[in-house]
Amino acid sequence: MWKFTLKDGREVIVRPLTVEDKDGLFQMFSSMSNEALKWSMAPYTMEVIERWISNIKNLIALVAEWNSKIVGYAMIYKFPHPRRRGVGDLAIYVHQDFHNVGLGTAMMKRLLQLAQKEGMHKIELYVVEDNKVAIHLYKKFGFEIEGVSKDSFFGSNGKYHNMIKMGLLLNSEKTSIIT
Ligand SMILES: CC(C)(COP(=O)(O)OP(=O)(O)OC[C@H]1O[C@@H](n2cnc3c(N)ncnc32)[C@H](O)[C@@H]1OP(=O)(O)O)[C@@H](O)C(=O)NCCC(=O)NCCS
Numbered sequence: 001m002w003k004f005t006l007k008d009g010r011e012v013i014v015r016p017l018t019v020e021d022k023d024g025l026f027q028m029f030s031s032m033s034n035e036a037l038k039w040s041m042a043p044y045t046m047e048v049i050e051r052w053i054s055n056i057k058n059l060i061a062l063v064a065e066w067n068s069k070i071v072g073y074a075m076i077y078k079f080p081h082p083r084r085r086g087v088g089d090l091a092i093y094v095h096q097d098f099h100n101v102g103l104g105t106a107m108m109k110r111l112l113q114l115a116q117k118e119g120m121h122k123i124e125l126y127v128v129e130d131n132k133v134a135i136h137l138y139k140k141f142g143f144e145i146e147g148v149s150k151d152s153f154f155g156s157n158g159k160y161h162n163m164i165k166m167g168l169l170l171n172s173e174k175t176s177i178i179t
Pocket of ligand 1: 037039040092095102103106127133137
């Protein structure tokens with residue numbers, strides 16, 4: 001468990017996800033705005049959250065708590081197939097009431113530190129090209145663009161958007177920001 005003071009002075013606790021966090025996560029996603037979720041794979045229903053939690057052994061996952069409420073969730077799904085050993089897929093969500101005050105950065109840093117400690121080799125992800133804040137955050141941690149998947153996200157605006165494939169090799173010099 002780690003305590004962080006955000007840029008606006010609020011204190012949050014970042015800790016590993018547990019099976020008891022189902023309802024807290026559901027509350028967080030249910031109160032997230034359409035704007036905050038527009039580049040995500042929402043809706044995050046109870047069924048989706050239960051699926052994550054039932055797979056907890058294949059996750060490195062953190063929640064951020066403020067006033068006993070979950071306000072952030074970050075996870076790496078560790079591919080279980082031996083041919084994908086050491087490779088994981090990352091996702092992060094911060095409630096809009098906590099955007100731009102350093103919570104995403106704090107959670108990413110802890111999550112990648114944990115992945116490195118576990119000996120993970122590579123973290124990858126897909127992000128919609130228009131999601132500038134997320135891309136900025138990933139680049140800050142050394143993620144590189146590995147490709148563009150054209151027109152693979154159908155936005156709530158009724159248009160197709162490109163997705164960017166990004167990757168981070170955890171044993172490269174690019175990961176120095178994590179430690
Ligand atoms: C992406 C996300 C996790 C970032 O979390 P956050 O807590 O706001 O992030 P931080 O406050 O730590 O950092 C935000 C950074 O983006 C920068 N930023 C803000 N607006 C920006 C913009 N329009 N373009 C580029 N960068 C921007 C900030 O300056 C800050 O950078 P800095 O630390 O170098 O100063 C959050 O916006 C989010 O949850 N979005 C919705 C869900 C989502 O899209 N998740 C990712 C895809 S699955």
